[in-house]
Amino acid sequence: MGFVGILIVLVGVFGGFVLAGGHLHVVWQPFEVMIIFGAAIGGMIIANPIGTVKRAFSMAIKGLLGKGPGKKEYVELLQLMFQLFQIFRKDGPQAVEKHIEEPNSSEIFKSYPAFLKNHHAVDFLCDTMKITLSADLSQYDVDDLLDQDIKVAHEEEHAAQHAIASVGDSFPGLGIVAAVLGIVHTMALLDQGTQVIGNSVAAALIGTFLGVLAAYGFVGPVATKMGNDIAAEGRYLMVIKAALVSLQRGAPPLVCVEFARRTIFPSERPTFEEMDAATKDAKKAA
Numbered sequence: 001m002g003f004v005g006i007l008i009v010l011v012g013v014f015g016g017f018v019l020a021g022g023h024l025h026v027v028w029q030p031f032e033v034m035i036i037f038g039a040a041i042g043g044m045i046i047a048n049p050i051g052t053v054k055r056a057f058s059m060a061i062k063g064l065l066g067k068g069p070g071k072k073e074y075v076e077l078l079q080l081m082f083q084l085f086q087i088f089r090k091d092g093p094q095a096v097e098k099h100i101e102e103p104n105s106s107e108i109f110k111s112y113p114a115f116l117k118n119h120h121a122v123d124f125l126c127d128t129m130k131i132t133l134s135a136d137l138s139q140y141d142v143d144d145l146l147d148q149d150i151k152v153a154h155e156e157e158h159a160a161q162h163a164i165a166s167v168g169d170s171f172p173g174l175g176i177v178a179a180v181l182g183i184v185h186t187m188a189l190l191d192q193g194t195q196v197i198g199n200s201v202a203a204a205l206i207g208t209f210l211g212v213l214a215a216y217g218f219v220g221p222v223a224t225k226m227g228n229d230i231a232a233e234g235r236y237l238m239v240i241k242a243a244l245v246s247l248q249r250g251a252p253p254l255v256c257v258e259f260a261r262r263t264i265f266p267s268e269r270p271t272f273e274e275m276d277a278a279t280k281d282a283k284k285a286a
Contacts, residue, residue, distance in 0.1 A: 001067070002063060002064030002222070002225065003064060005221065006064075009213075009217045009218065013213060013217065014027070026202060026203075026206070029203050029206045029207070029210075032182065032203065032204075032206050035174070035177065035207065036171065036174045036175055036177075036211055036214070037214075039174045039177065040170055040174055041167075043167070044056070044163055044166070044167050047166065052159050053163065055156070055157070055159075058160075059160050059161065059164075059226050059229065060164055060222050062229065063222055063229050064222065064225070066229070068228070068229060068232030068236075069232060069235075069236050070268055071268050071269070072114075073114050073115075073236075074236075074261075074264050074269070074270060075270045075275070075278050076112045076114050076115055077112075077115055077236070078239075078243075078260055078261060078270070078275060078279075079112065079278045079281065080109070080111075080115055081125070081240070081243045081256065081257060081260065082253050082254070082278075082279050083108055084096055084100075084129075085243070085253035085256055085257075087099070087108075088247075088253075089252065089253060097133060100125075100126040100129045101130070103116065103122050103126055104116065109122075118236070120153065120233070120237075121236060121237060121240065124146075124149060124237055125240050125244070128145070128146060128240075128244050129244070131145070132247075132248055137248065139245050139249040142244060142245050142248045143241075143245050146240075146241040146244065146245070147241075149237075150234055150237050150238070150241070153233075153234075154234060157230045157233075158227075158230060160226070161230060162223075164219060164222060164223040164226060165219075165220070165223035168214075168215045168216075168218075168220040168222075169220075170215075171211045171212070171214045171215035172208075172212050173211070174211050175207050175208040175209070175210055175211015175212060175214075176208055178207025178208075178211065179205060179206075179207040180204075181207075182201075182203055182205075182206075183201070183204050185200060185204070186204060235264070238263050239260045239261075240260070241263075242260045242262075242263040243256045243257060243259060243260035244256075245259075246259040246260070254279060257275065257279065258275075261275055
């Protein structure tokens with residue numbers, strides 16, 4: 001939906017300008033754009049490690065193109081965990097080990113492509129099961145371990161989000177920088193008549209306009225969307241955590257999945273009946 005929002009902003013702003021009698025060619029000032037966006041990107045590179053900069057752009061693009069997990073993705077996740085836990089309970093650790101060691105080659109994981117594409121979630125689930133199979137950990141150890149994993153991942157992602165948010169905050173000021181330079185340029189045109197001076201002043205004011213529009217119409221909302229994506233990813237991992245902690249506690253697979261299901265927001269949570277049908281399908285697949 002990100003690009004739909006961008007389209008609405010553009011139509012609302014520039015459509016209203018045209019309907020009021022304005023001319024779009026006046027708004028196109030490439031040198032103002034170069035000043036504002038060049039300074040913004042340069043400042044972002046100065047302020048952040050290159051890894052954070054790359055991650056920020058990657059997350060921003062993902063925020064515009066992607067969406068968070070919905071009911072379908074959660075049902076698929078719960079089915080996958082139920083199937084793995086069933087194998088673990090019936091056939092022992094060795095039977096499930098081959099699946100978590102190479103999830104991309106596992107027929108079980110291949111049956112759930114949406115989950116397999118989420119590399120962080122795959123590592124989160126598989127690495128935890130590996131350590132619980134090879135070490136004697138209590139349910140509290142697993143709880144602490146997963147909390148730490150989620151915390152560190154969020155710190156890294158929030159650094160990228162804050163980088164984008166800081167750039168958004170800088171745009172109005174950089175728009176003023178571009179406008180001031182435009183006025184400075186206008187001072188050299190005072191002997192060329194009111195038409196030339198008027199055009200130059202208008203071009204200078206476009207700098208302020210572009211800076212404010214970029215901040216509040218585009219970059220700020222993208223940073224907010226990144227924050228929402230981080231929260232959604234965290235919720236997805238919390239669902240996995242609930243199931244794994246229950247498994248370590250010795251609960252049967254159906255109870256593990258039920259603990260996980262109750263961790264999902266009600267708006268996205270599959271019903272008990274839906275999960276009952278999904279676990280029956282998973283049993284058949286196993």
